[in-house]
Amino acid sequence: MSNExxxxxxxxxxxxxxxxxQRAELADYAPVRGCMVIRPHGWALWENIQQSLDRRFxxxxxxxxxxxxxxxxxxxxxxxxxxxxxxxxxxxxxxxxGEVLEEPLIVRPTSETIIGYMYAKWIKSYRDLPLLINQWGxxxxxxxxxxxxxxxxxxxxxxxxxxxxxxxxxxxxxxxMLETYTRFAIDDxxxxxxPGRKSATEKFAGAVHSYSIEAMMGxxxxxxxxxxxxxxxxxxKAFEIQYLDENNTQQFCWTTSWGLSTRFIGAIIMxxxxxxxxxxxxxxxxxxxxxxxxxxxxxxxSKVMPVVERLRLELSDFRIxxxxxxxxxxxxxxxxxxxxGVPLRLEVGPKDVEKESVMxxxxxxxxxxxxxxxxxxxxxxxxxDLLTDIHTSLYERARAFRDAHIFDPKNYDELKQIVxxxxxxxxxxxxxxxxxxxxxxxxxxxxCIPLDQPARNGKCIVCGKDAHEKVYFSKAY
Amino acid sequence: MSNExxxxxxxxxxxxxxxxxQRAELADYAPVRGCMVIRPHGWALWENIQQSLDRRFxxxxxxxxxxxxxxxxxxxxxxxxxxxxxxxxxxxxxxxxGEVLEEPLIVRPTSETIIGYMYAKWIKSYRDLPLLINQWGxxxxxxxxxxxxxxxxxxxxxxxxxxxxxxxxxxxxxxxMLETYTRFAIDDxxxxxxPGRKSATEKFAGAVHSYSIEAMMGxxxxxxxxxxxxxxxxxxKAFEIQYLDENNTQQFCWTTSWGLSTRFIGAIIMxxxxxxxxxxxxxxxxxxxxxxxxxxxxxxxSKVMPVVERLRLELSDFRIxxxxxxxxxxxxxxxxxxxxGVPLRLEVGPKDVEKESVMxxxxxxxxxxxxxxxxxxxxxxxxxDLLTDIHTSLYERARAFRDAHIFDPKNYDELKQIVxxxxxxxxxxxxxxxxxxxxxxxxxxxxCIPLDQPARNGKCIVCGKDAHEKVYFSKAY
Numbered sequence: 001m002s003n004e005x006x007x008x009x010x011x012x013x014x015x016x017x018x019x020x021x022q023r024a025e026l027a028d029y030a031p032v033r034g035c036m037v038i039r040p041h042g043w044a045l046w047e048n049i050q051q052s053l054d055r056r057f058x059x060x061x062x063x064x065x066x067x068x069x070x071x072x073x074x075x076x077x078x079x080x081x082x083x084x085x086x087x088x089x090x091x092x093x094x095x096x097x098g099e100v101l102e103e104p105l106i107v108r109p110t111s112e113t114i115i116g117y118m119y120a121k122w123i124k125s126y127r128d129l130p131l132l133i134n135q136w137g138x139x140x141x142x143x144x145x146x147x148x149x150x151x152x153x154x155x156x157x158x159x160x161x162x163x164x165x166x167x168x169x170x171x172x173x174x175x176x177m178l179e180t181y182t183r184f185a186i187d188d189x190x191x192x193x194x195p196g197r198k199s200a201t202e203k204f205a206g207a208v209h210s211y212s213i214e215a216m217m218g219x220x221x222x223x224x225x226x227x228x229x230x231x232x233x234x235x236x237k238a239f240e241i242q243y244l245d246e247n248n249t250q251q252f253c254w255t256t257s258w259g260l261s262t263r264f265i266g267a268i269i270m271x272x273x274x275x276x277x278x279x280x281x282x283x284x285x286x287x288x289x290x291x292x293x294x295x296x297x298x299x300x301x302s303k304v305m306p307v308v309e310r311l312r313l314e315l316s317d318f319r320i321x322x323x324x325x326x327x328x329x330x331x332x333x334x335x336x337x338x339x340x341g342v343p344l345r346l347e348v349g350p351k352d353v354e355k356e357s358v359m360x361x362x363x364x365x366x367x368x369x370x371x372x373x374x375x376x377x378x379x380x381x382x383x384x385d386l387l388t389d390i391h392t393s394l395y396e397r398a399r400a401f402r403d404a405h406i407f408d409p410k411n412y413d414e415l416k417q418i419v420x421x422x423x424x425x426x427x428x429x430x431x432x433x434x435x436x437x438x439x440x441x442x443x444x445x446x447x448c449i450p451l452d453q454p455a456r457n458g459k460c461i462v463c464g465k466d467a468h469e470k471v472y473f474s475k476a477y
Numbered sequence: 478m479s480n481e482x483x484x485x486x487x488x489x490x491x492x493x494x495x496x497x498x499q500r501a502e503l504a505d506y507a508p509v510r511g512c513m514v515i516r517p518h519g520w521a522l523w524e525n526i527q528q529s530l531d532r533r534f535x536x537x538x539x540x541x542x543x544x545x546x547x548x549x550x551x552x553x554x555x556x557x558x559x560x561x562x563x564x565x566x567x568x569x570x571x572x573x574x575g576e577v578l579e580e581p582l583i584v585r586p587t588s589e590t591i592i593g594y595m596y597a598k599w600i601k602s603y604r605d606l607p608l609l610i611n612q613w614g615x616x617x618x619x620x621x622x623x624x625x626x627x628x629x630x631x632x633x634x635x636x637x638x639x640x641x642x643x644x645x646x647x648x649x650x651x652x653x654m655l656e657t658y659t660r661f662a663i664d665d666x667x668x669x670x671x672p673g674r675k676s677a678t679e680k681f682a683g684a685v686h687s688y689s690i691e692a693m694m695g696x697x698x699x700x701x702x703x704x705x706x707x708x709x710x711x712x713x714k715a716f717e718i719q720y721l722d723e724n725n726t727q728q729f730c731w732t733t734s735w736g737l738s739t740r741f742i743g744a745i746i747m748x749x750x751x752x753x754x755x756x757x758x759x760x761x762x763x764x765x766x767x768x769x770x771x772x773x774x775x776x777x778x779s780k781v782m783p784v785v786e787r788l789r790l791e792l793s794d795f796r797i798x799x800x801x802x803x804x805x806x807x808x809x810x811x812x813x814x815x816x817x818g819v820p821l822r823l824e825v826g827p828k829d830v831e832k833e834s835v836m837x838x839x840x841x842x843x844x845x846x847x848x849x850x851x852x853x854x855x856x857x858x859x860x861x862d863l864l865t866d867i868h869t870s871l872y873e874r875a876r877a878f879r880d881a882h883i884f885d886p887k888n889y890d891e892l893k894q895i896v897x898x899x900x901x902x903x904x905x906x907x908x909x910x911x912x913x914x915x916x917x918x919x920x921x922x923x924x925c926i927p928l929d930q931p932a933r934n935g936k937c938i939v940c941g942k943d944a945h946e947k948v949y950f951s952k953a954y
Contacts, residue, residue, distance in 0.1 A: 028598070028599075030544070030591070032548070032549060035545040035546075036545070037543070040542045040610065043542045043543055063517035063520075063521070064517065066514065066520055066615075066633060067507070068509055068514065069546075070617070070630070075508070087575075088575055090573075090574070090575075091572070091574075091582075092570060093569060093584065094569065094570075095567075095568070097565060098619075107546075107570065122505075127804070153547070154545055154547065327604070
């Protein structure tokens, strides 16, 4: 609600990010270290993300369910890599109902183990497969360095968990959900993402392969924005998820898991935001259109407000808000809604009433350039077109920015330069030692090995040995 | 998925309840004592409950947000009654990231304290009021005796938390949400509930007054199905939730909280279910209409399936499912969908194709009486009418059952009899000692003091002293 000037992105990107979140009232710091409160404006954005994803999940045959928050400690220990990956991050309940528990309970950091246990109970025959379940919920990971939305002790997400009869089906599912995240990011959030495979070092603890969508933020750092894991038979063997096949033979299932979290809100903020605040993609914005009535006195008000009310009803297909506050000026309101990222503002004053027009101001194009006078007649269609246009322009702008900051370094020295201000897209032999050297020298990590690869091969940017895949190196959140 | 015969309600009501939940695949036991897994069919029911309530909350000006799962232990201790009520039920995180925490964290049993803390931070002036926030989430209470849906260590619910400038507004809000729950229960769940005030003994720990909706289950026990609390200034004073009024004077807010949980699924099961299984109210049923195609051979199948497909498309406004499984018989399917409580079944066989009709079977009326032959023409309107009719009939049946089991005992001996097989609606002087005596003698408790009261006064059913309110006594879940 503040009209103070924001720290600009070029002054201090990190400070800009924190201020936008606070002033747009997306989230606040909770009294527990590293936890956040997601405020109504932020939660409404998450609800729209949820709806968009949930529709896509259900269209691909998934159903929702709810598994327990508390997991017996011994479950975590059944998959070796999994426990090694998560052990340092656990929150542990040791007391329940006033008594010390015989076996401590873990507040779930992710649910492969407890869902694996239930799947082993439910799955009996090939007829029970595939089992395609998603869960919307909260998880806790004891992170030491936290940032609102990007890395918090508790966060909200969805986690899909599927079991299949064959490796082929599990692979298809893993890539289908990666594609689902990609479509969601591009088509609904206007966030250009690159889907690809994670390196062995960067993969999920317990997965055979992990895939992710990677987005470039406004400071050129990468943000992993969603992940899809092929778990092979690792969890099936740890939890004995087995089925009788058509020949009556006991077989282990092949499983997958995939998740997208409130971290994605960070991706939206840092992909689209500017020095006036948040810019929300129209398809996900809690408020798509705000109408600000403009009048100097009661006479003007009595002319303006009936038109505003008529337009509000006419535009009720959109998520619309009329800002009729009397205690603040129109100028204050403009700044306020710009801070909150509303994609389109309509101003209605006495002159607009006379001329049967409205003034439309696009959030993505500041100042006069983004303004246009629209006739009130058939306004609905024009608003729909404008919102589509804003979506496309946000996407194109972000893609152009990203592409302008991806480079193909000629040698290792160039790579070291490039990852200071962008991404390097380079041949890599696949050796973790080369990856580790880049990280040590530059703090950049491998982000993903994109699914689309050049036909030819090349030489590793680090060691010069033969390489058959290119990878993105960059600093990351 | 089982076609085995259920234990009947008269044989063993409690066993019938557990079997229905398992066989209808609403929920399953989790590996942690007292926790449950809500399976896809159960979760889809909860999603419909959520949508119905969420729409009502938003229509009355509420917005959603998300507050942290973990609460500092010291917060619980700030409101004396609150901590006394919840201390025995807490799950405590004592270890995070491998280190023993300086201050243990409580897994929230309810969120008055942490929300109170944030409200104190956010509310500055009368212009910030009322603050009307709801949260959908999970909570943990360390219950010793658990039952699926009715009482589990972890459960899902919504908790509304509001802050107001005056006591009057807070009272109005408390009763508005009680009325919202009542309308939801009656209009969407077909569960006849009685709204009323809880006694001082039965109220929420920290409230000035608690209100509830009470439903009668099929064994005549009561189930508290939703609660709304007037918290007065108790939490406002404990957490310093203050505002500057129009005269620039610092005032404490008046707050409320209200919640409805997955327990309500238990209310639906035990209000409507019969010896064939679940019966779901049409407005909340995940599947409203199931079509079972009937054929003996491929020739019949080739006649039947195109009609089934056409009807499926025509009825796509409803939540519809075609059961085209080939490995089970139609008879098996009938039992299966009856167990799962689908309100309406349509059968389509070769004769129906010839006669351009379908056989409709109502779940609420078993056997031939519930069956009717409907012409395929304009089927959509007829299905809509039938579903409305099923809703009304479920509601009327439950209300008739309830009213037939509420009695007005003439004396205390009669009361003791009555509460073995129904509810006693009796004058009560308000003395907790009389309430305690009833509980000790019969295990029945006061359920609620209904808002609608007789104009005259009476004599307490226990002590014979003057009484100006009537209360329901009954055994309860």
